[in-house]
Amino acid sequence: MFTPPFIEKLQFAKKILLAGMGGGFDVFCALPLYHALKAQGKQVHLANLSFTALRATRAREIEEGLFVVSHRTPVTVGYFPEAHLSQFLHEQGHDSTIYAFEKRGYRQLHAGYQHLADALEVDTIVLVDGGTDSLMRGDEDGLGTPEEDALSLVVVRDVEHVEQKLLACIGFGVDTFHGVCHAHFLESVAALTRRGHHLGTFNLLPDTPEVQFYQQALDFTHASMPDRISIVNSSVLGGIQGDFGDRHYTERTRGSELMINPLMGLYWTFDLMGVAERNLYLDDLLHTESMGDVWRAIERFRNRLAEIRPWKDLPF
Template sequence: MDLFTSPLLERLASARHVLIAGGGGGFDVFSGLPLYFRLRALGKTVTLANLSFTRLEALECERPVPGVFRVDASTEGRGYYFPEGWLARWFERRGEQVPLYCFEQTGMAPLREAYAALHAHLGFDAVVLVDGGTDILMRGDEVGLGTPQEDIASLGAVHALPVRDKLVVCLGFGVDTHHGVCHAHFLEAVAALSKEGGYLGVTALLEAMPEVALYKEAVGYVCEQMSRSPSIVSLSVVSALEGDYGDVHRTQRTQGSTLWINPLMSMYWAFDLTPVARRCLYLDALKDTRTPWEMNLIIETFRASLSIRPWKDIPV
């Protein structure tokens, strides 16, 4: 490794088939699109997946393995919250047929089984779990965890895979303030992971990059189609890419709150997944959960037994 090396891309240099999976549901898979386009340009096979908030059981689409739905441009779901379907249609508009493999919202155990089955089906040899935001790094005793259920279920599921390269990539530093996350605690987590050798640095996404231009185009198209529920995270990242700063709003969904659009929001923060999973204080307690409600109960019980660390302002 040297000054001109990207540790993130170096970790994926020998991979033949990379699964880029949205860990927290909704638009999280969009945060992996710049990396998706770059890895494809390097000649790698890249597959997109996402933990989905869509009513997958109501869709007419292929189910290649239990717990996984293969969504493409022909999958009808216009009456639902369905970013995966609209993303597939965006690819079709560009002349490409790109499926997305969607996981149901479950507890950690079924999600772990679904990931294992998809691995056996596709044979990918590396996984990048992408988080729109930074709350996946919260270990459990912070004042705010954001929306941990989906992120930690995905973290535990990927951690169990027999794959050599398993990474976590966060995009959207600052956006989770909207969900009560203290970013001083995020930076503390980065420092702790750096001490363990698990921090792979930051990679700036710049508007002039072709991969970023495609990401912006995809976000713009899908958010326009889903005008009643566009992505707060994705639109905030686009604002940062375009040089906006401060309390800048692109959707009515954020009206009444104060946003902090900032240059760090458009950077990839990359980590080795194994130490991220090892650092999570309550991951093991969730390993046998079957439903999201069971996960919520265990998290609430766990938190009630802790001394919660209070909010810290970043002293700059």
């Protein structure tokens, strides 16, 4: 009872890759895990499916579509959260290396992940989703922003020579902004629980060193990119700090109604292979060469469905 299965699995891990699966700022959602695991003396590496135009930067490409970002990488573009996070890590005395995956199709992303898993000899990969739409199976009313999540999921499913593959979601409620029905998310959690793939849920508390590290990293990056405030991470940290209701942290959300709440600070954790097994369209992504291909593959799958499951309001 006192040790969720997810934590128990990480206790046995020695070399861990934490990867933001949905792109953008998702890697920041892994920072509390990063801080805690590093404090235990484990080898921990950070990666992210990047929204940055990596070829327009001076990051070093080590495999097709896979780039190394460090504190020495100059910031030559306006949007580059990985570079700012790398600088923050360096100033905190950590290894500043962040591996950034270019937004490409299945073949390129799989090759990048496989190269990284082999080179780092990782025994565990944890995909981290800022939000909960990675649990949508494909036939729900709203899928949120599924392209990056689904592609990361199928790619890591197929990576070889890795003992453990895990998934952690944080930010319950934030995907309402993207049209996700959270009754469908809870239905997915229930289905994964029945199959033994739900590995526990645990929350982050504001005064812990892990959360303070997370907050400092986000503040540092926001100060460097003030016009690109992360909606997801700001909402998650707002929920952790006790904000509630229709709170806005960036002008980008003005005009919409948000529901900041304490559940946003929960990590929901799962066996990745179980989540992938339940998804209805992952194999449709195997021949994609670009994110456009991924989007079209999902649209074709949706068009073949006899029925889309309608929105459900939560009765509380």
